[in-house]
Amino acid sequence: MSQSIYIDETPDDVKNAKGLHLVTQSTPNGQKVQILLEELKDKYDLKFTTTVIDISTNEQKKEWFLRLNPNGRIPVLIDNNQSPPFPVFETSAILLYLVRNYDPDYHFRFKDELQLSQANQWLIFWHGSGAPYQGNTNFFRRQAEQIPFAINRFRNETLRVYEVLEIQLSGRYTGVERDYLAGNGKGRYSVAELGTWPWVKGWKNTGFTDEELAKFPHLLRWIDRVAAREAVQRGIGAAYQKK
Structure with a gap:
């Protein structure tokens, strides 16, 4: 155990984890x-533990x-297989760390450099x-003081980003869906999905209408395709709700 990482106030289930x-x-x-860990569990019987906190507190x-993440944001992964234990923060960095170190058969990453x-x-x-963009849309929509300029700015930018995803999935410029x-x-299903899908699936909670999303049929099918994976459903399921 590294004293520079864990202190007396660190929850026992964190500092005693293996x-x-x-x-x-x-x-x-x-x-x-959460989803990637569940996927790795299916492929490699990977063992991991979790601590669910309440960020509203x-x-x-x-x-x-x-001490684990100076930025004060979830999630943070601690790899106690390293000595001393090695914390990783920022979701994309965590995804890349996990596939590099725990996906030797390239199920969720690519061997080819391109x-x-x-x-x-x-x-x-x-x-x-x-x-x-989507996070700020959610933030400004939920404030007591509504700022139309901010809401419209981030809302329109989120739709623009959805359009970029639609272009890629539809093969608009390549001819290959x-x-x-x-x-x-x-x-092929990869960290690209894992880093994107958990946000995009929540488009209704962000306030977009069925009519607006109907402009992105390939994106909607992609949302359903990823959602059909068992590990995905476990990764967003009851096991990760704070008890």
Whole structure:
């Protein structure tokens, strides 16, 4: 145990954990990593444990958490297989860490450098564009003081990002419709989906209408395709609700 990582106030289930341990809440960002861990469990019988916190209480702003992630955001992964234990924060960084270290058969990543680059492009595209736009749409819609300019700005940008995903999945400029965002041909399920789907699936909660999303038929089918995976349903399921 590294004293620079854990302190007396660190919850026992965190500092006494073995192997991989995830501190999370089942938000879209938490679900990205929850789903990948469930996928790795199916493929490799990967063992991991979790601590579910309530971010509405600012638990993630306490010193014990900030020692793991100075940014004070969930999720954070601690790899106790490393010595000393190694914390990883930022969802895209966690996804890439997990597939590099715990996916030796390349189920959720690519061996080919160009396909790997393509997957990373879509992962980073959503991390840098989609999540901030959709997150800010949610934030401003829920405020008591409504600011129409801000709501419309982030709402329109989120729809624009959905259109970018639709372009890729529809093969508008390639002539090849795709099942997944990255990979040759129709693509292959990968970290590109894991980094994007947990946010996009919540389009109704963001306030978009059926009529608006009807403009993105390939995106809607992609949402359903990813949702059909058993590990995906477990990764957003009851096991990750705070008891």
